[in-house]
Amino acid sequence: MAIVGVGVDAIEIERVRRALERTPGLKERLFTVREQQHCGAADGRRRCARFAARFAAKEAVAKALGTGVVGFAFRDVEIVTAGNGAPTVVLDVAAQAVADGAGVTALHVSLSVTRDTAVAMAVAES
Numbered sequence: 001m002a003i004v005g006v007g008v009d010a011i012e013i014e015r016v017r018r019a020l021e022r023t024p025g026l027k028e029r030l031f032t033v034r035e036q037q038h039c040g041a042a043d044g045r046r047r048c049a050r051f052a053a054r055f056a057a058k059e060a061v062a063k064a065l066g067t068g069v070v071g072f073a074f075r076d077v078e079i080v081t082a083g084n085g086a087p088t089v090v091l092d093v094a095a096q097a098v099a100d101g102a103g104v105t106a107l108h109v110s111l112s113v114t115r116d117t118a119v120a121m122a123v124a125e126s
Contacts, residue, residue, distance in 0.1 A: 004104050004124040007063025009056040010117055013045075016052040030055060030074045038081060052118035053111040054079045060122035061089055061107060071098045079109060087111050089122070099124070 020026055027036055031054060039050035057079045062069045072094035082088045089107040091099055099107070103126040112119045 001106065001125045004102055004126045005064040005066045006124070007060035007065075007122045008120070009059035009063065010119040011052050011056050011059075012116060013049050013052045013113070013118055014116070016055060016118070017048040020048070020051065027051075030058075032075055032078045034080060035078060049113045049118060053113055053120060056118045057087065057089075057109050057111055057120035057122065060120040061095075061109065061124075064107065064122040064124040065095075065098055065102055065104060066124075067098055067102070071095075079111075102126075 031039070031051065035054055039047055039054065042050055055074075058074050058077045059069070061077050072092070076092035076095035078090040078092070080088050080090055087109050089109050091107070102124070104124045106125040108123045108125070110121045
C-alpha cells in the first residue's frame with residue numbers, strides 16, 4: 001500500500017457550539033443520524049467536542065482525498081466509533097466515487113480534543 005494523501009484539520013470547539021446553536025438544521029446537514037446519536041449521548045461540553053472532532057475529521061478526509069469537499073457533501077463522510085473505541089471512516093456513494101477516482105482503498109483517521117480545540121488527521125492509502 002502507498003499513501004495517496006494526508007489531511008489535517010483543527011477547529012475551535014466553541015465555534016462549533018455557537019454554529020450549531022444559531023443555525024437550525026446544521027446538525028442534519030453536516031452529520032449522519034449515527035453521528036448525531038453518538039455525539040448527542042454525551043453531556044454538554046463533551047457533546048460539542050464530539051461534533052467538533054467529527055467535523056475536523058470530515059475536513060481532514062476531504063484533504064487526504066486531495067479534493068476538499070468537492071463532489072460530495074459532509075454527510076457523505078461518516079466518522080463512526082468502532083467496537084474498540086477507534087474512529088472509523090465510512091464513505092457514502094458520492095464520497096466513495098471520489099475515493100475510487102483517486103485510487104484510495106483505505107482511509108485512516110485519528111481524533112484528538114483539547115480543552116478548546118478538536119484536531120483530526122486522515123491518511124488515504126492505495
